[in-house]
Amino acid sequence: MLELSQQIFTPANVLFMLKGLQMTVMIAVLATIISIFFGTILALVRTYSTGKWRWAGTLVAIYTEFFRCTPNLLWILWIYFTVKGNKVGVSVFAISLFTSAVVAEIFRGGLNSIPKGQFEGAQSQGFSFLQTLWYIVLPQTYKKIIPALLSQVITIIKDTSFLKMVDVAEFMRNCAVVLGSIYDVRGMLLLFAFEALCYFAICFTLSCVVRGYQKTIVTG
């Protein structure tokens, strides 16, 4: 067994795979930032568009429903094959496009839980609509949705493994390259265990943070 692991986990291989892990984390972080930004905007438009801006809300509703009901992999492949450009950039774009819709839904749930009285109170104090959003509504909403957002970050990290299909040099794909040189079942199992352990370490840490945060919310 020791000999086998020495055969697989040579310094070059490990370095190669960890480079993939770095890429995975980078893609996940970028996609998270972009989709939180756009998700917020989408949710705000959908919740507060009234009067002659009604159509914008409808448009956003169609966007979120459509993306929520189709797989992420489909968007990754579609965009990869039709949009020209940097591979990593294109895949970050695809993942963010999909995740923005999910984040918008999470965010809308948070916005709906803010009591209406807050708006009326802010208005009575002379806050404009945008000021109310920025100083009063958004901070409360973010605080409420942090657990759901972090769970979504875990999903994003797991979803980056789809990028193996479009040959982006992320963790899963780099491991598959190493896997190609192994013909032994035990070796394969060892490599899969290593892979799973790396993902587990990242995602489990995040989910522990989620649980800790939820506890602080409950106990105040």
Place this chain on the structure above:
Amino acid sequence: MIKGLFDGKRWSALLAAFPEYYIPGFLMTLKISLVGLAVALALGVVFGMFSSSKWKLLKIISRIYVEFIQNTPLALQVMCYYSVLPMLFSSSGFRIPKFVLGVIGVGVYHGAYISEVIRTGIEAIPKGQSEAASSQGFSYLETMYHIILPQTIKIIMPPLANQALNLVKNTSILAMVAGMDLMYFTDSWGADRGYFAQAYFTSAVMYFIICFPLARLARYLEIRSMRLPVAKTLDIQADEEAAC
């Protein structure tokens, strides 16, 4: 991204390939989703009950299962089943049928999520109820079956519908191992002809057809579960008259 989406010639090519590629893919996705959902529900109920039982060992087993499956990507799990499972049984070129692979993949993955859903559902029922039941001589299984589970169903229905939605979406992962599902056929037809916009748009619509009713169902159940139960008005007088 949508270049040539409105090209009539390409659409007629897609229409010609539709029965050969999209119909079997769609049916396969449906079949995998249905059987996978059944497997996931079975696993979820078993492990959900494990994690709320009083035996420490069962609790630990179910925690390990849930944490490990939830925190590793489904793609990795499917790849692992695909390449390692057959080699454990024989050294020949035997491969697991794609349908079974898909069912195991999404079933085990979503089983972990559903078990968490069921655990929170069971924990939401006050402890006094199971204590009262055991004082009346109900066994553990009887308590679960007659008292706890019927009440949890109302709580867990909305998240379960959401899980079903995610399960359908996640069957697309099988395309990574040539799983003969909708995504795989879409990919192969699109790559064959180069009409990516048509291929993926059609497949998106087909996934939407399955998933949208589920999303609406989840929304409806969520709204319904938020409504407080209305007490039945007791017609006491009528009862008394009947007693007389």
